[in-house]
Amino acid sequence: MKLFVCGPTVYDYIHIGNARTFVVFDAFAKYLRSTGVDLEYIMNITDIDDKIIARAKEQGREPAEFAKEWEEKFYEDAKALGITAPVYKRAMDHVPEIQSQVQRLRDKGIAYELEDGTYFDLSKFPDYGKLSGRTDIQGDDAVSRIDENPNKRNPGDFCIWKKDRPGWHIEDTAITEKYFGPQYDIHGGGADLKFPHHEAEIAIMESISGLVPFVKKWMHAGFLINKGKRMGKSNANFMTAREALQIYSKETLRFYLLSSHYRSPLDYSEDNLKQAEAATSRLAEFVNKINRFEDEMLKDPNPAIAMMIDQGEKDFYEALENDFNTPQAFAVLFDLIKNLNPLMTKRKFDRPSAALLLAFFKSVNEILGIIPTDLPSLPKTVEMMLDQRERARQDKNYDLADKVRKQIEESGYRVDDTGYGPLVKKK
Ligand code: AMP
Numbered sequence: 001m002k003l004f005v006c007g008p009t010v011y012d013y014i015h016i017g018n019a020r021t022f023v024v025f026d027a028f029a030k031y032l033r034s035t036g037v038d039l040e041y042i043m044n045i046t047d048i049d050d051k052i053i054a055r056a057k058e059q060g061r062e063p064a065e066f067a068k069e070w071e072e073k074f075y076e077d078a079k080a081l082g083i084t085a086p087v088y089k090r091a092m093d094h095v096p097e098i099q100s101q102v103q104r105l106r107d108k109g110i111a112y113e114l115e116d117g118t119y120f121d122l123s124k125f126p127d128y129g130k131l132s133g134r135t136d137i138q139g140d141d142a143v144s145r146i147d148e149n150p151n152k153r154n155p156g157d158f159c160i161w162k163k164d165r166p167g168w169h170i171e172d173t174a175i176t177e178k179y180f181g182p183q184y185d186i187h188g189g190g191a192d193l194k195f196p197h198h199e200a201e202i203a204i205m206e207s208i209s210g211l212v213p214f215v216k217k218w219m220h221a222g223f224l225i226n227k228g229k230r231m232g233k234s235n236a237n238f239m240t241a242r243e244a245l246q247i248y249s250k251e252t253l254r255f256y257l258l259s260s261h262y263r264s265p266l267d268y269s270e271d272n273l274k275q276a277e278a279a280t281s282r283l284a285e286f287v288n289k290i291n292r293f294e295d296e297m298l299k300d301p302n303p304a305i306a307m308m309i310d311q312g313e314k315d316f317y318e319a320l321e322n323d324f325n326t327p328q329a330f331a332v333l334f335d336l337i338k339n340l341n342p343l344m345t346k347r348k349f350d351r352p353s354a355a356l357l358l359a360f361f362k363s364v365n366e367i368l369g370i371i372p373t374d375l376p377s378l379p380k381t382v383e384m385m386l387d388q389r390e391r392a393r394q395d396k397n398y399d400l401a402d403k404v405r406k407q408i409e410e411s412g413y414r415v416d417d418t419g420y421g422p423l424v425k426k427k
Pocket of ligand 1 (some may be wrong): 006007008009010016017018019020021189190191192193220221222224225230231232
């Protein structure tokens with residue numbers, strides 16, 4: 001199976017809105033691979049663009065070298081976010097392929113020359129707008145700066161080659177044609193790219209090949225919204241991934257970015273990030289707890305527990321199978337924790353079930369990357385008190401639970417009861 005996702009334009013740090021799209025598709029690709037799909041996943045790097053040229057000029061730099069530096073910073077951030085699924089391809093490494101596409105469009109009479117570049121004649125592609133369902137395809141938002149020229153045949157015509165460099169839309173089709181051929185399975189990107197970028201890709205590739213559809217399935221990640229607007233470099237409402245990673249772990253950020261369905265918008269708020277932090281700590285605590293109490297577990301397998309884990313696993317994969325419903329998959333995990341935790345606290349858990357559960361959580365983490373594995377573990381005495389408090393709460397002995405909580409606090413730790421269960425942190 002073949003997946004292509006629109007990657008970054010490298011002239012600045014990525015923000016957590018960009019990161020949302022990249023994390024969503026990273027997790028999606030890992031999910032597909034976990035089901036046995038032989039997936040090729042390519043992401044492009046836009047390393048030539050107006051914004052790059054302008055920014056480089058401002059700083060007295062040479063654009064190619066400037067872009068290279070930002071490309072490296074992008075890889076650092078992607079790695080820090082646990083993004084490992086794609087293979088990256090630079091636009092500027094594919095100039096011959098881009099020129100070949102430009103030439104073929106000219107040969108077919110679909111592209112025409114003006115004094116500053118080559119343009120795609122939209123009147124030659126009546127299907128333009130079919131992806132976004134837009135009828136107003138020539139509006140102001142249809143063209144970028146590079147596409148402006150008063151002599152164009154149609155107002156929406158876009159530039160595929162300008163003077164000495166490629167137009168933006170044609171980078172992606174040249175790259176995908178080279179590695180995937182003229183048709184492939186899934187194309188992803190942020191929702192802002194549906195029109196005109198993805199419409200233009202369809203127009204270019206279907207015109208060249210005559211094969212329809214160009215891609216079988218389009219997936220668009222919803223926006224990360226801050227203060228009512230899409231988080232964006234131009235809206236000055238962004239937080240860079242680097243800044244976010246100084247405050248939160250990559251698991252917390254991934255949990256947060258996957259906490260609403262990928263097509264829906266996601267609100268930026270500190271509270272949402274704090275919730276995600278609580279959730280990932282809870283997951284880590286639970287895994288620690290299984291490891292911690294292994295010695296005290298029953299030896300014989302309990303089929304009822306094995307069935308609960310098995311059902312949880314089925315529900316988890318079913319949620320992902322269902323249009324990659326990550327919030328639903330998260331809910332399955334926390335339900336499982338809620339149901340199994342009392343059995344662990346009361347020492348009714350068995351070793352074979354513990355092994356099943358750990359293997360399942362390991363697979364979950366390989367796909368979603370949401371369970372921190374390096375959280376410092378608590379001192380044994382605190383763990384015992386925490387356990388005693390949980391048991392008291394389960395027995396509705398709240399006086400005892402409060403007493404134990406005080407003892408935990410006296411030993412220098414704080415207990416916060418969150419929607420995801422009790423969390424303990426050093427004061
Ligand atoms: P850019 O570097 O601006 O070309 O964006 C890189 C990727 O991030 C593209 O797939 C965009 O669609 C996506 N993107 C940009 N802003 C946001 C946002 N606020 N929320 C989600 N995705 C975004």
